Amino acid sequence: MFKIAVLPGDGIGPEIVPEAVKVLKAVGKKYGVDFDFREGLVGGAAIDATGTALPAETLQLCRESDAVLLGAVGGPRWDNLPPAERPETAALLALRKGLGLYANLRPAYLFPALAEASPLRREIVEGTDLLVVRELTGGLYFGEKKRERTPSGEVAWDTLIYNTEEIERILRLGFELARQRRKKLTSVDKANVLITSRLWRETAERLAREYPDVELTHMYVDNCAMQLVRWPRQFDVLVMENTFGDILSDLSSVLTGSIGMLASASIGGKVALYEPAHGSAPDIAGQKKANPLATILSAALMLRVSFKLEEAAREVEAAVGRVLDKGFRTADIMSEGKTLVNTEEMGTLVRQEVEEG
Structure with a gap:
């Protein structure tokens, strides 16, 4: 069993992270792998609830897990805090330091279907x-x-x-x-x-x-x-x-085609951190407009790097490719003649491709 700390965070984080979890559950069922998802508070959400951007409980949860899946942190609501207390510093940088993550990997791969995006x-x-x-x-x-x-x-x-x-x-x-x-x-x-x-x-x-x-x-x-x-x-x-x-x-x-397609992995310590490269996008939070594919592709990196499940990682990436080939798009990668879908619908389409592919 692999333990995954799930930290949705702020802005669009609580919308995109569940879509990656949805895909990982499909992977687990298909490949006979058990995932134990445990959620924690981080960023502005943690400040509002506990007064600190990275509660000790969250850092401990991450250290006791096999990998961390993070959404995004920060937003205008917390911009007036002192720099050392803002989510981007007090949560993200502190989390990287606390887990000993000295390297960030960001693959930039153009899916052929997005050449026009x-x-x-x-x-x-x-x-x-x-x-x-x-x-x-x-x-x-x-x-x-x-x-x-x-x-x-x-x-x-x-x-x-x-x-x-x-x-x-x-x-x-x-x-x-x-x-x-x-x-x-x-x-x-x-x-x-x-x-x-x-x-x-x-x-x-x-x-x-x-x-x-x-x-x-x-x-x-x-x-x-x-x-x-x-x-x-x-x-x-x-x-x-x-x-x-x-x-x-x-x-x-x-x-x-979009920063909504850019996955990342932060590695170096015993527990790696996976997150989309984009920010919390507070201007579209709660509207189901966010592209979850960067988060889903970050989950594919998790499968490859932390869990050594190369076949499963390739399956997720191929599923994303097939969804794009069929013309489904979120707003950030939308082009003429394609089918516009929301955050949840895009995650469901990828999950279905994993199940059926």
Whole structure:
């Protein structure tokens, strides 16, 4: 039996997470696997109920589980809280740190049926299949932060700091994942300006000697942003530090048709965390407009990475593909001549394809 901590969170989280659970239950029945789902509070919902974004009970639940399925956290209701108390910091960053999750994996794969959904031309996005590997517990987000008043106004700073061990472990993961795919690794940095990037590049060059079968390429982050929307097929695995990864992984969503298609996995500790790459989308919360496919595809990553159920993971991904091939769309990926469905209907369609496929 696999224990899964289910954290719906805020905004559209309580709408999209049940659809992924629905699909996982179908997988369990089809493949004879028992899943034990246990729900916990996180984010703004937890603040409202307990006064803290990550209750000790929730963190303990996650640590005692085999994997964590998270919806989304945050929203305007909690935006006026001090930065350290906001859901994005006090829940999400704290959860990653509490579980020792140092790497985020965001695959950007374009389902052929969605080639028209991207704002980029078909000939640019067709064939996109890349993986962004983002360092998750270092850099600007976790460095010293300070804000002070001076006679001439205010001054604020965030500290960008990395040590060799942090850089080496994320780069080594990038090399290993590239070895399992098409054996091409792009290391993204800003070594012409940042001294942390120089250490990053030097470490990448040293590790490359251990992976002679993997082609290593260095690319400045600004050029990489351009290349992602110019020629995404050149990329296989991209590895980068925290801030660059946050930005470029979201940018890669345009290649898939919508950020509603972008799954993610945060790994490194004993318990991995799976969540859609998008936010809580409070503007559409409660309206059943949200696309649950990123959450469902995150559940497929869970099957593959945490539970080693590769066949089941492929079944879920294939089910999503068949639903799209049949022309069903949520609002974010809707195009002329397709059938508009809501959040719950899309989850049901994928579940049915898993059952019947």
